[in-house]
Amino acid sequence: xxxxxxxxxxxxxxxxxxxxxxxxxxxxxxxxxxxxxxxxxxxxxxxxxxxxxxxxxxxxxxxxxxxxxxxxxxxxxxxxxxxxxxxxxxxxxxxxxxxxxxxxxxxxxxxxxxxxxxxxxxxxxxxxxxxxxxxxxxxxxxxxxxxxxxxxxxxxxxxxxxxxxxxxxxxxxxxxxxxxxxxxxxxxxxxxxxxxxxxxxxxxxxxxxxxxxxxxxxxxxxxxxxxxxxxxxxxxxxxxxxxxxxxxxxxxxxxxxxxxxxxxxxxxxxxxxxxxxxxxxxxxxxxxxxxxxxxxxxxxxxxxxxxxxxxxxxxxxxxxxxxxxxxxxxxxxxxxxxxxxxxxxxxxxxxxxxxxxxxxxxxxxxxxxxxxxxxxxxxxxxxxxxxxxxxxxxxxxxxxxxxxxxxxxxxxxxxxxxxxxxxxxxxxxxxxxxxxxxxxxxxxxxxxxxxxxxxxxxxxxxxxxxxxxxxxxxxxxxxxx
Numbered sequence: 001x002x003x004x005x006x007x008x009x010x011x012x013x014x015x016x017x018x019x020x021x022x023x024x025x026x027x028x029x030x031x032x033x034x035x036x037x038x039x040x041x042x043x044x045x046x047x048x049x050x051x052x053x054x055x056x057x058x059x060x061x062x063x064x065x066x067x068x069x070x071x072x073x074x075x076x077x078x079x080x081x082x083x084x085x086x087x088x089x090x091x092x093x094x095x096x097x098x099x100x101x102x103x104x105x106x107x108x109x110x111x112x113x114x115x116x117x118x119x120x121x122x123x124x125x126x127x128x129x130x131x132x133x134x135x136x137x138x139x140x141x142x143x144x145x146x147x148x149x150x151x152x153x154x155x156x157x158x159x160x161x162x163x164x165x166x167x168x169x170x171x172x173x174x175x176x177x178x179x180x181x182x183x184x185x186x187x188x189x190x191x192x193x194x195x196x197x198x199x200x201x202x203x204x205x206x207x208x209x210x211x212x213x214x215x216x217x218x219x220x221x222x223x224x225x226x227x228x229x230x231x232x233x234x235x236x237x238x239x240x241x242x243x244x245x246x247x248x249x250x251x252x253x254x255x256x257x258x259x260x261x262x263x264x265x266x267x268x269x270x271x272x273x274x275x276x277x278x279x280x281x282x283x284x285x286x287x288x289x290x291x292x293x294x295x296x297x298x299x300x301x302x303x304x305x306x307x308x309x310x311x312x313x314x315x316x317x318x319x320x321x322x323x324x325x326x327x328x329x330x331x332x333x334x335x336x337x338x339x340x341x342x343x344x345x346x347x348x349x350x351x352x353x354x355x356x357x358x359x360x361x362x363x364x365x366x367x368x369x370x371x372x373x374x375x376x377x378x379x380x381x382x383x384x385x386x387x388x389x390x391x392x393x394x395x396x397x398x399x400x401x402x403x404x405x406x407x408x409x410x411x412x413x414x415x416x417x418x419x420x421x422x423x424x425x426x427x428x429x430x431x432x433x434x435x436x437x438x439x440x441x442x443x444x445x446x447x448x449x450x451x452x453x454x455x456x457x458x459x460x461x462x463x464x465x466x467x468x469x470x471x472x473x474x475x476x477x478x479x480x481x
Contacts, residue, residue, distance in 0.1 A: 049073065049400065050407040050416070055080045058406075059148055061130050061140065062156030063087025065095070065392050065477070066381025068118045069399040070154045072479040075120045077407050084124040084148055086140070090115055092477075093185060093192065094469055096392055099231060099428065101195025102182045102202065103238045105465065108192045118477045130157070133349035135374045152376045152406055155362055157346055159227050159382040159390065161338045167291035167300075169336070175200070177294050178333040182235055183227070198235065198335070202242050205333050209248035215332035218299055221256035222339040223288040225361075227382055227390050230425035230437070232256070232337045233271065239335075240278040241430040249279030253329065255301055257288040264444060267427075267437045270454040274429045287327065289336065299334055301327045342383050351377065353385045361385025366441070367418045369402050375409060378402045386421075387441065393424035396476055420445075426464045434460035 058081050060071045067087060075083055097111030119125055128142040139149045161183055163171050174184045175193070180201035184194035208215040217239070221232040236254055243249060254261075261275075261283065262268040275281040284301070291300040302324055309319035346352050347360035351371065354363075363372050364379040366386040371377040380398040382390045389398070397419060404417040421441030426434045433456035438446050446453040475481045 049077055050404045051077045051079075052407045052410045053080050054078070054410050055082070056151040056410055057082045057084070057149060059083075059140070059150035059153045060085045060156060061087075061153065062158055062381070062383075063089050063092070063115050063119075064156065064158045064381065065472075066158070066395040066398060067154070067156035068092070068115070068477050069395060069479060070156060070378075070380050070402050071123065072118065072120060072477070073399055073403040074154070074406065075123065076479060077403055078410070081410075082124075083120070083122070084126060084150070085119060086126045086128060086130055086142060086148060087115065088127055088129050090127065092118060094472055095185070096228070097469060098182050098185065098192060098195040098198075099234050099238075100465060101192060102180075102198035102235060103242070103428075103431065104199050104202065106195070108196070110469070111192060111195075113473060129343075130345050133345060133351050135350055135371075135377060138376070150376075152378075152410060154378050154380055154402060154406065155346070155351065155383060156380045157343045157383045159225075159340050160343050161340055163336070163338045165339045166289055166336070168294060169292045173292075173294050174336070178204070178297060178331065179292075179294065179336060180333075181336045181338065182231060183338060201333065201335070202239050205239060205250065206243050206246060206248060208332060209243050209250055210246065213332075214250055216251040216253065216330065217333040217335070218253045218255055218329060218331045219335045219337075220289045220299075221254075221258065221337050223257040224339045224341060225390055226337060226340050228392075228425065229390070230262075230427045232335070233261070234428045235335050236281070237274060237278070237427075237429045238431065240281070244278060245431070250333075252279065252281040253284055253331075254281060255284040255287040255289065255299075255329070257286060257304075259285050262437070264437065264439060266444065266454045267435065270435055270456070271427070271429070274435075274456065277430070284329075290326075292334075292336075297331050297334075299329045299331055301329065303327045342385075346383060350374075358385035366421070368405050368415045369398055369419055370405055370409070370415060378406050386419075388421045388423045388439070389419075391423050391425065392472070393438075394422060396481075397422045399479070426460060428461070428464075429456050432458055432461050434464055436460040 060067050071085055092113050092115040094111040097106045100106040128144050130140045131143045132141040139147055141147050163169055173179050174181045175197035180198040182194045182198045185191055219232050219236040260268050261271040286304040287301040290302045304324050306320045306322055309321045311318050342360050352360040362379040362383045362385050364384050365372055369378050380402050381395040401417040401419045405415040408415050425437040428434050435456050444453055
């Protein structure tokens with residue numbers, strides 16, 4: 001095991017030293033020329049991608065993972081196009097690293113870099129946010145009032161956290177009174193407070209358990225779509241393992257608006273087994289956090305449940321009536337995952353879905369990622385109103401699809417690429433073990449087919465901890481994989 005860890009660290013250090021290398025050189029340094037094509041479902045190669053010589057204006061809105069990956073690929077594919085990116089963040093944050101920060105394995109400097117290092121030369125960079133989308137006139141207006149016109153646009157605005165939707169809670173409460181949230185960050189300022197306060201929280205929880213008291217710790221998951229749906233459970237299992245290694249335990253409560261541990265039955269069954277490794281874990285399904293009494297450490301949940309109504313003789317079954325009730329839970333520690341939504345500018349525009357459960361999310365076709373009403377607009381990343389895909393792994397698979405299809409649209413050709421719904425959730429179930437849940441619109445989609453995706457493995461832990469971050473910096477954000 002120690003030899004494996006050492007080998008992974010050597011590869012990690014080698015790739016971190018690969019700044020400026022070509023795709024082939026970087027893969028060679030990693031020893032992953034074949035392996036990287038297998039791991040995490042490597043999408044269409046950038047070296048053999050589509051191209052267009054048309055002189056058009058292309059606007060990318062957003063400077064996170066999706067925006068940068070789309071920009072660099074399109075910039076390479078369209079040498080005569082005029083590119084603009086609108087993004088306020090000078091700092092680029094490797095957002096999955098917040099969980100490893102929470103576990104005490106990464107620091108702030110491990111997961112931040114300058115965004116200017118990834119934006120190609122010759123691209124106009126407007127360091128602001130879009131306040132108004134005007135797709136009927138092919139333009140946007142920024143917060144500062146600057147207009148930017150386009151012929152084609154990629155919307156990559158990401159997702160917004162809403163701690164204020166939980167009555168009685170403010171952002172300033174995170175990190176105090178036994179409250180943490182690994183999601184807390186400011187992408188515009190490049191802060192990683194979520195990872196920092198959650199690592200402190202891990203140790204405060206352990207200290208409380210070491211004092212002889214068995215603390216109660218609640219872990220929440222909201223009623224909205226969230227970035228990386230497995231993150232709440234990652235914090236649950238890693239913090240429980242942090243205590244277990246010292247012989248301590250707690251009363252753990254996983255309170256989720258969902259009705260099961262995971263959408264895929266085989267993964268859910270494996271997680272049920274994982275929960276048996278730890279001290280008491282109580283699952284509270286259909287519980288959505290709606291309010292908190294921070295001073296008295298009380299969390300209030302809206303519980304949704306069904307009761308039998310009248311018996312229908314024709315259907316030979318009972319009508320089921322949905323009911324709601326408020327449930328108060330006392331806690332010593334609580335990890336809060338905030339409700340999330342698209343940015344207001346998208347919600348208030350004509351670009352969002354106009355009705356249904358996806359209302360406000362970017363209205364793109366789930367396969368082509370082209371807007372369903374404005375064919376010169378494409379979406380990438382968390383903002384897309386599609387059934388799956390609010391992970392960095394999904395954005396990486398969006399990027400070649402968006403690139404090929406936008407180029408085809410410019411050339412007046414049929415859109416050639418299809419997004420299959422691929423997403424990935426590396427469920428960290430203990431220090432040193434990950435369940436690598438990879439799936440698409442059709443179900444499980446493991447890219448290493450001979451490994452059971454429901455089995456926790458050290459192999460995936462080493463890959464996620466040591467290899468994925470440098471791959472992100474040096475290959476993904478440069479459009480090489």
